Amino acid sequence: MTDKILPSESKSYWRATNDFEMFPKLSEDIEVDIAIIGAGLTGITAAYLLSKLGRKVIVVEGSRILTGTTGFTTAKVTAQHGPIYQKLINTFGEEQARLYYEANTAALHFIEQTASDLGIHCDFEKVDAFLYADTEDGVDILQKEMEAYNKIGIEGATLTKETGLPYTVKESLKLENQGQFHPLKYANGLIKKAIENGVQFYEQSRAKSIHSTNLVEMVDGNEIRAKKILVCSHFPFNDEDGLYFTRMYSERSYALAAPAEANYPKGVYINVEKPTRSIRTALGADGRRYLLIGGEGHTTGRFEGDTTANYEALAAFGREQFNIKQYTYRWSAQDLVTLDELPYVGPMTSGLPDVLVATGYAKWGMTNSTVAAQIMVANVTGTGNRFADLYSPIRSKMKKEDIKSFTKINASVAKELVKGKTEKIDVLFNDLQLGTGDIVKLDGQKVGAFKDVTGKIYLVKPVCTHLGCDVVFNDAECSWDCPCHGSRYTFTGEVIEGPAYEPLEKIEYAE
Template sequence: MQIPNQSISYWKDHGAPRSFTPLQTNLTVDVVVVGGGITGILTAWKLSKEGKKVALIEARKLTDGTTGFTTAKVTAQHGLIYDELISTFGEKKALLYYEATEEAIAFLKKTVNELKIECDFTPQDAYVYITTNEMRPMLEKELEAYEKLGINGGLAGETARKNLPFNVEEALVMRDQAHFHPVKFLEAIVQDMAERVHIFEDTRAEAIDGRAVKTTNGYKVIADHIVVASHFPFNDFDGAYFAKLHPERSYAIGVKSESDINEGMYISEDKPSRSIRYATMENGEKLLIIGGENHPAGRSDREMMRHYEELADFADRHFGAKEVLYRWSAQDLITLDRVPYIGRAHENIYVATGYAKWGMTNGTVAANIITDLIMKRDNRYAELYDPKRMKIKPADMKTFVTENAKVAKELIGGKLKSTTINIDALLPGEGGVVMVDGKKTGAYKDEQGHCHLVDTTCTHMGCETTWNDAERSWDCPCHGSRFSYDGEVLEGPAIQPLEKR
């Protein structure tokens, strides 16, 4: 099946916020929000409505990060998480997690209705399903958690079997969830606040100095409150987030198929993971969105394009899909206990990160919590999401040790890898590590035959990046930084580009 050469998100192809200029002077405001995804945009919008003077800065373009490359499910069903939350935090806080997310869904729905935003906000039930009985004990434990917490859902194997064209052993449903078009939604929010908020694109934050956010182009934004909503916190050494966040990459395709699902949003708990939902295109036809193929960022046992091919094969076998119209990937950050870090990191600094693939709801929860904290209002969810929380289960500590051991292995192993590939061996459109004048060098040969050469050493902590053939990028296997083929930063925590050669 034909798969597009270039990565393009369906959401980014159909509506994007207007363009804003970079920051070109020092600025003083009440609040500076760093990050132009759902958290940053909603936080800036909410605070501006409270009368705060707000600046919003984004390193690239608004919604260019994970927000524009999501599957856009608006749901509190975050996999089989509630049994785990009960085990880690107890029933009371597990219920708070559910209620915070349900409030976020209600907030999004209310905002869509009040502003009359045309963003395909569609109520849907959400399902997590299994295709083998191996995962049945975990599903049954999750069902018990639903019953303990009073979650609006339960077993729904028959419904899932009716709606999905392959074997489903069992499924759990969570009712009254939704999906939408995230970029159209945020475009309307940006337009609504454009006259009240100072918005700057192509403005990368590099450091916090007291009340000032310093940018890589030499300017400062001085504020009483600093909100770090830059996906991976750009100030990650302050809080050791590089050691407490696990970056994962996942993939999605948009296909026209012979058979569609008529209703519902689906995600598999067994492996390989599969996420399934539909979207309605501009012409009224349905686009089937299939996601999955998760792996640690920068570390995969196959070439990256192979992940798209696996999704396309799944779509062909089960849905009769013959054409892939869109393909895109996203990077997600997972905390040690799977609950995001949201809240006050220091006296005047707030952080929001670690959404674990559920950014549409967790990002909205973050905007609600941080707005309340800045406005000095009580928020009953703040303690649960507190980024300074210290309670760590032995299993979480094991994860911490294991992940950081892998980072150490990559840091050392990457330096020892050798190559004998000559730059002349690269075909147009290909990239990789080659030898140039006796030195290992990252090279990409564009369609015109011009070679772009970079030092492959990540500017964050010195790990060696690897070539991503699907996205034409250099990806760091240690902490997930990503760089374009010519070295520009695509995703943090790195701030500086790769050195050109």
């Protein structure tokens, strides 16, 4: 079944439908006004905004540009971030909830306007956003969310059963005039303009640490001196002081894309129940409409069995509800969720005022990355930004709900740490099938083993180099994933994403 309905390799719809310039490696020490670490939508938007102000800016990207979460998003551009407003009112009060709405609505308009001003053909479309429910509990959530909308004055919202989806729902909350776009075409447009304005981009240039003297040390030994350093690396790579890994967790999700039928749904959709189903369409390079279906989220590294089952669940949903028989693209990605589900943007710690961080968008980073870039730019220029306090990573004291989340996140990490050390290994090395990986017993030792389709063996010590949790094998992506804070490694042990920055220890295997 899997082979027929799913492409065998992960390929993001966005990355497959956009070309990229190749930038050089940073090969010398450099002194600049502002150093931006990480070329996802956050870093690129900040670079564009700063370039307009004539600042001397460089962007260093550890891998290739836009190969982080931005290259694997669903790219709805909306201020409807799930049923967020009732939560925000409960945690922060109406005024702060309204500010969050205003920040993200302004970001939506900024993206539309910027694309138009710069002539970026990024397939931006105005669409209605729908939160929908299939159960009575879900309807209750939508009604409460509508009340929250009314309290903070969100206009253009209605409860309706008319969604444009080919299946009936019990209820939906429609928010008019939201958006969707091709995130990489948009980001590439910003890069082009930033380069015209003098920004220098570097790829394959990984930052290793930041010193209090405003010096960025690169993995290959080069140094960057900057008046301000913007950490836009998704997970802050320099987390020594901020302990962000105790205040966020990483959530992975899966997505599929296939040519859509003629009467495709016109909005962007997400349900309020589990499992999540996130739906939109996009205009393909071949002129056809593609249907994108996302969902099946779980904490990174925490899953039962084989992760290809998540793709299969989405495929079954698409087959049943949209009559899709075969998919063209499949991919998965992760985003970071903070204690109170609001991003952390601003000075990384109170002791490091010139090092700014932007992270924790909880899968709503298209508008939040714009808000974050604007807050960081205002910090650099000293002009102030009315959303800065709301997003501040050092925002006052922890609320009761935050303490609960903090305890839950860290207790579950502690459990994973112990579980990995005490769990009995029942898979024997010789039982490993072609094209699979697992933690196995070899000569009495616990090792992480991957056997490729030709039978070649790759062995690693299955212990995460961040804080020592045992990694697990993710079959769908052929990666080693850490259940504690979401670090991921290739099957050979190289870091894909942090907080870890050192590879897994390799173990020699004589065949």
